[in-house]
Amino acid sequence: MTLYTRFAAHIDAALDALTATGDLPSGLARGAVTVEPPRDASHGDLATNAAMVLAKPAATNPRALAEKIAAELGKLDEVASVAVAGPGFINMTLTDDTWRNELAAIIDGGDDYGRSTRGQGQTVNVEYVSANPTGPMHMGHCRGAVVGDALAALLEWGGYKVIREYYVNDAGGQVDVLARSAHLRYREALGEDIGEIPEGLYPGDYLVPVGQALAQEFGDKFVGAPESEWLALFRKVAVAQMLQLIKDDLALLGIHHDLFSSEAELQAAKKPDAAEKELRARGLVYDGMLEAPKGETPEDWEPVELPLFRSSQFGDDQDRPIKKSDGSWTYFGADLAYHWQKAQTADALIDIWGADHAGTVKRIVAAVQALTGGKTRFDVKLVQMVRLLRGGEPVKMSKRAGNFVTLADVVREVGKDVVRFTMLTRKADAQMDFDFAKVVEASKDNPVFYVQYAHARVASLKRRAAAAGIECKSVDLSQLDTEDLRLVKLAAQFPRVVETAAAAREPHRIAFYLYDLAAEFHAQWNVGNDRPDRRYLIPDQPELTCARLFLGDAIGQIVRNGLAIMGVEAVQEMN
Secondary structure, X not given: OOHHHHHHHHHHHHHHHHHHOOOOOOOOOOOOOOEXXXXXXXHOOEEEOHXXXXXXXXXXXXXXXXXXXXXXXXXXXXXXXXXXXXOOEEEEEEOHHHHHHHHHHHHHHHHHOOOOOOOOOOEEEEEOOOOOOOOOOEHHHHHHHHHHHHHHHHHHHOOOEEEEEEEEOOOOHHHHHHHHHHHHHHHHHOXXXXXXXXXXXXXXXXXXXXXXXXXXXXXXXXXXXXXHHHHHHHHHHHHHHHHHHHHHHHHHOOOOOOEEEEHHHHHHOOHHHXXXXXXXXXXXXXXXXXXXXXXXXXXXXXXXXXXXXXXXHHOOOOOEEOEOOOOOEOHHHHHHHHHHHHHOOOOEEEEEEEHHHHHHHHHHHHHHHHHHOOOOEEEEEEEOOEEEEEOOEEOOOOOOOOOOOEHHHHHHHHOHHHHHHHHOOOOOOOOEEEEOOHHHOOOOOOHHHHHXXXXXXXXXXXXXXXXXXOOOOOOOHHHOOHHHHHHHHXXXXXXXXXXXXXXXXXXXXXXXXXHHHHHHHHHHHHHHHHOHHHXXXXXXXXXXXXXXXXXXXXXHHHHHHHHHHHOOOOOOOOO
């Protein structure tokens, strides 16, 4: 039990004591009670809003209730003092030994320090990337891939069971275009001069190997054959090869999905039909006509009766068709069935989408709510595009890839860890610039470098201590003073950050926290440049040195654990 969970239990016990004495009525909901660091560090180490949130339902004065709660908390050995502030906030200052004990808990917890049971083993399906299988990954996909993968890891740290899923859109017109593009490259592989790639086909050279493989397997069998004879076959082969290319690209980022679900298989299994039947039985799908699109005259509009989902009952601005006039499923109709399928094996669903899909969020949220009866929590996280720069100038597109910058090229240039960390240095829904020069810059303005440098400094301490012949067979943490322990207070927040970030579905909070921790560590380190008594290595004071090495080890452990959530490897030294 880490410090924040322990004090949450202490506050619960204090409330139980007041309930037993009649100072609080029984049965009060305590879900809104929190324990967290005060906004102003001068107010203490921990703060709770217990009196503020319980006073009204208890029909009592919040400050009077705060005084009673404070009196209970003041009895704890770990608490040095308690103060009531303003209308009823309670601030606690903890003893130095409490922080020393938490420092020891960080080392004891090791690679698991910060893991939580808050998720109680609930299953969360995180669907991310899900790019059309029509080419290699480009940097437009990269940010969503990293955010989704880091979120999956964060949820696992938060005590959830996670399914990492990729939805393969292999049933739409884009895969027919892929098959035709592959057929062109197939003819090229057999010696035909295909000239410029026609408008409407995929121009990238990445399809050359697909054409060569088809030529080797089938010879000239399909050169002059009608499309009906080869389209389905070429589509299957091309999709399979593109999917393998996508998996290889994602592997460069350390990303591996548990499940690849096919839209074509979903439709072949009649899942959309089953979803429509379910919704019709509950009066949530009906046959009706859509209003004419805005801006079109009645002469341009041909009303057609379509099956419509009553998404307006769930907050959408209008009902949505699940089929087209030709009887095929709309993208929404298939997507609705796909989410219903996911909900069969998960307690909660999370989709990571590009910001260009913002307009479809309401309808799919409505569909999940309708199909699951509101029992399945569903979040859609929108990810903004990344602008690629080199020294402040826009990066030129790649003709080889088909007018985009490939993820593989970027990872090979700056490295997986730099890409992953950088993608998490801003909230997912905020615009981001990725400057090749800035992300490898050795400065405090580059969070990737600054956090890694903190870990490298800790690793260097061990090497330097060994070189100086310093052995720490035992450690006396009483050697650490208040100035040393200020760093522990920030390190001890890590489990709480993990829990709150997992609850909010926001993995960027881990990157922000690590930067703050690194900044505090570097600041403390730099004090030693002017004050020899504040250095980590003081050879003629072995007990103090061993205590500070222990502190450094704990900071290194927190950095490693945070980076592990982000899918980033902690470095031992900086070149």
